[in-house]
Amino acid sequence: MFKKGVMFVALALLCAGVAAQKRQVMLDKVVAVVGGSAILYSEVDEYARMLTQQRRQEGYTSDRDPHNEALEALMTQKLLYNQAQIDSVKVNDGAILSAVEDQLQRLIAQEGSLALLEAKQHMPVFSIREIMRQRYEEQEYASEMQRTVVDKVSIVPGEVERFYKSLSRDSLPTVAEQYVYAQITKFPKSMTEAKQRTRERLLDMRERAITGNAKFENLARMYSQDPGTMMRGGEMQPSRLVELDPSFGAALEKLRPGQISEVVESQFGFHIIQLIDKQGEYYHFRYILLRPIYTVEEQTSSLRTLDSLVGLIRSDSITFERAAMEHSDDKGSKMNGGVVSNSDIMSYYNATNPKLTVTKFLREDFGRFKSLDDYNALMKLKPGEMSDAFLTEDMLGNQMAKVVKLLEIIPTHRASLEEDYLRLEEMALEAKQERVFRDWLSKKIDAMYVYIDPEFRDGEFDNKHWVK
Incomplete structure (x- = not known):
């Protein structure tokens, strides 16, 4: 930036x-x-x-x-x-x-x-x-x-190279220790049932708001799982449709002021939306977000599934890479042997440039872009080692079980064109x-x-x- x-x-x-x-x-x-x-x-x-x-x-x-x-x-x-x-x-x-x-x-x-x-x-x-x-x-x-x-x-690659050569060694940025790792994730098998329960909760809220038995904004304060808007009664600052999740934006576009949408599923969860007003291409609205919630037994079931898979990997019955391809629920990493990239973050921000995809993560990336649970598990491993299965959430708040494998620790070093091109390109x-x-x-x-x-x-x- x-x-x-x-x-x-x-x-x-x-x-x-x-x-x-x-x-x-x-x-x-x-x-x-x-x-x-x-x-x-x-x-x-x-x-x-x-x-x-x-x-x-x-x-x-x-x-x-x-x-x-x-x-x-x-x-x-x-x-x-x-x-x-x-x-x-x-x-x-x-x-x-x-x-x-x-x-x-x-x-x-x-x-x-x-x-x-x-x-x-x-x-x-x-x-x-x-x-x-x-x-x-x-x-x-x-x-x-x-x-x-x-x-x-x-900027073009030639300019990046000239910029790099113009810097003295002391001016080159120091890149802190980075981690390369792989993962296998598993959502609870009861995801369909959990989604249906979430839909039914939102339908009940929609009915209460439409009939006047409850105010939409009060329901948002009590039940919405979006911390950024719940205390404002679900109200979002005016936004253009292109800035929103496609399915969310499509539902919003159909509404008249005061009208409440049907239940909408997006990459963030499930919503009901109320349009406040529209000025030009900017939509002013409020919404309620709910994500599927699982029982302890449902979460434990996915954990047991991964525990069994970990046992097979450790006994050399199957490789981690093949296990990821055949069993992981993470579409962004399963076909790459489970190697974790920032593709989910790119999707979140609607970034389309494939050269921005990275597989090396700094310590500060965990907690911002990747789960702190991942970092805590990786800190107990040596390169080549695999963690036990643990419960966590993805960046959208979806509950899952996960196992990680530490592939490489890249030590602190001066930035180079070969290893840190994207960082130098940004500079x-x-x-x-x-x-x-x-x-x-x-x-x-x-x-x-x-x-x-x-x-x-x-x-x-x-x-x-x-x-x-």
Whole structure:
């Protein structure tokens, strides 16, 4: 991913800066103007303090004056925002409003009540909401403008090689210890029955919501298994159909505002969906997610099946590779001798480039992309050894039994083209995107009205074009 050359500050200042903005307005002064947007000293000061605190927490310092750094970041954001208006860049207004409400509810919960929040911020809630909306909106426009600038930047193998050769040995990234492993997975045999039980639960909820015996959002809070939306009554920020699971999106597209779908099966589980409203290509909706749940006996049955298979492998009655091909329920690895890749993650994010598929996993990948249960089992093994069967879940929360085999431990090393091409390609692409963005930014600075208070003009700016 492209490491943004801009550190957007709207979100960071939402909590700390709302009250400060009102308290300091009489004493404040404009320290810079970019296009039609002014920057107040209080904004710069608040962001500078946030930068200093963040660096202390992360254990590093910078030779650069934090106020100058904060000012440049704010000016860059203002320029991007103004350019987005000029270029008629589109953003998701519904998503901005949803983000504001989410943040507002977090602030209320943090203070204990709406009244306490208003007292702390010295303003009514509608003023807090409006300040937050403006800042979220500016950030979203700036982010979208920057994405537009670098979106079409690509890289070819020759550029990766030249980038690699341009780096000194000390500049090469150090790749931490990596693990290559294989697996055999087994879902409970009663999956069909468990799916039917899940459908019936959702049908009952749908009936209760339609007849008015229960509110959809209350059912979502009580029963949905999606931690990201359940506390919001199942409400999702407005999304386009292309961003959703195909079967989920197809069901949503057929709904009218207020209508509730039939039970929908997706890669994530089973859902019922209620459309709130639709603006252009953005759908605002809420949903309830349930996944099949198995009894202890049903889970134990799949565990016993794998235990028997482990015994056959250890007695050399069958190889691990053949056992994976004939018995594993994981379609992504069974035909490759059980070797685990990130193909499931690629599918999750709708990535289609086969060259991005990897079979080497860093320690930090476990818990993010792969199960921590896998890592805990692998840590007890030596290369070539196989674990006992254990119960776990896949990245979508589906319960299963699994056995893993540690194939190789790749020690910590300096990145090389042969072993770490994808990591170097990512670095090369980031470097190219940053060059493209910097060149674009310099041209836009030269063409846009920029005023900097004399007190700040002598400061150190990363981009020298700011001082005209």
